[in-house]
Amino acid sequence: MKISEIYLQKNPVISFEIFPPKSTTPLETIFSTLAELTKLHPDYISVTYGAGGSSRDRTKEIASRIKNQYGIETMAHLTCVGQSEAEIDQIVKELRQENIENVLALRGDPPADQLDFDFSTCDFQYAADLVKHIKSQGDICVGAAAYPEGHCNCTRLSDDLDHLKNKVDQGVDFLITQLYFDNRVFYNFMENARRIGIECPVAAGVLPVLNGKQIKRIISLCGASMPAKLLMMVDKYGDNNDDMEKAGIEYASNQVQDLLDNGVEGIHLYTMNKPQQITQILRNVGRA
Numbered sequence: 001m002k003i004s005e006i007y008l009q010k011n012p013v014i015s016f017e018i019f020p021p022k023s024t025t026p027l028e029t030i031f032s033t034l035a036e037l038t039k040l041h042p043d044y045i046s047v048t049y050g051a052g053g054s055s056r057d058r059t060k061e062i063a064s065r066i067k068n069q070y071g072i073e074t075m076a077h078l079t080c081v082g083q084s085e086a087e088i089d090q091i092v093k094e095l096r097q098e099n100i101e102n103v104l105a106l107r108g109d110p111p112a113d114q115l116d117f118d119f120s121t122c123d124f125q126y127a128a129d130l131v132k133h134i135k136s137q138g139d140i141c142v143g144a145a146a147y148p149e150g151h152c153n154c155t156r157l158s159d160d161l162d163h164l165k166n167k168v169d170q171g172v173d174f175l176i177t178q179l180y181f182d183n184r185v186f187y188n189f190m191e192n193a194r195r196i197g198i199e200c201p202v203a204a205g206v207l208p209v210l211n212g213k214q215i216k217r218i219i220s221l222c223g224a225s226m227p228a229k230l231l232m233m234v235d236k237y238g239d240n241n242d243d244m245e246k247a248g249i250e251y252a253s254n255q256v257q258d259l260l261d262n263g264v265e266g267i268h269l270y271t272m273n274k275p276q277q278i279t280q281i282l283r284n285v286g287r288a
């Protein structure tokens with residue numbers, strides 16, 4: 001089923017994101033994670049795409065299993081950086097052959113060793129170009145990324161929002177936000193997005209902070225701001241894994257509960273392949 005159709009039937013749509021195991025780790029390791037996550041009956045599970053297409057086959061295989069073995073709707077992430085039009089067409093064709101109807105169309109980050117990478121040399125410079133192309137190829141539901149605090153390559157928030165509007169206008173069916181830690185950031189973003197005519201459903205992206213070191217790395221990569229409360233929490237518990245995990249689960253549970261109370265259309269949980277912690281969060285908010 002297309003995720004756009006799920007949005008017509010349900011509110012909120014609750015989805016999970018997982019990532020394929022590294023190429024040196026057996027693919028099977030993800031299936032015990034999936035077995036746990038599927039017990040929570042998410043509306044769909046998305047599978048990330050390794051930088052530069054490094055997990056191309058694994059993304060497809062895992063998404064295919066979610067759909068065809070577990071009977072849960074799925075979405076494959078797809079980035080266009082460094083991929084030719086012919087390669088993108090081939091990937092989309094393979095996904096369709098696996099009965100996968102949903103794609104998260106992304107530009108992707110520059111290759112790790114080329115921070116000044118020139119995206120204009122790619123067949124698709126921006127995600128908007130990818131969205132337009134995939135939509136022109138056939139009947140597929142396309143999601144895209146949104147950045148409540150602005151994308152790190154864009155110096156002005158209002159420009160980033162205009163770029164987002166342009167991306168949505170190319171045929172985006174729904175958006176998922178980058179992680180953020182203060183729901184006021186999300187609500188403000190939604191107000192601005194609706195004001196400039198972005199009308200598709202938007203899922204709030206929530207990442208449970210389960211590990212002090214990991215969160216500092218993630219934040220340095222995506223630029224999300226840390227509210228004082230979270231900063232203090234990481235300072236206090238960051239060196240003790242068990243305490244940090246408990247505090248992080250509570251923080252994420254409060255964030256999700258507030259989103260539910262405010263009637264958001266979608267909540268996308270970045271699971272970090274940690275089913276027990278996700279189960280606990282959903283239990284805390286009465287959803288498991």
Ligand SMILES: Cc1cc2nc3c(=O)[nH]c(=O)nc-3n(C[C@H](O)[C@H](O)[C@H](O)COP(=O)(O)OP(=O)(O)OC[C@H]3O[C@@H](n4cnc5c(N)ncnc54)[C@H](O)[C@@H]3O)c2cc1C
Pocket residue numbers: 047048049050051052077078079104105106107108109110125126127128144145146151152153154159160163164167176177178179205
């Ligand atoms: C929910 C979610 C899932 C993700 N999953 C993955 C994944 O699986 N694999 C992965 O590698 N990465 C993933 N990412 C990260 C993403 O690839 C990076 O954030 C990337 O840098 C931007 O991708 P985008 O699709 O948002 O790009 P775009 O929408 O193309 O935006 C990129 C930048 O270009 C600017 N821009 C857009 N249009 C124009 C224009 N016309 N003129 C000038 N500037 C413009 C935007 O303001 C922004 O700064 C994900 C991000 C999110 C939020």
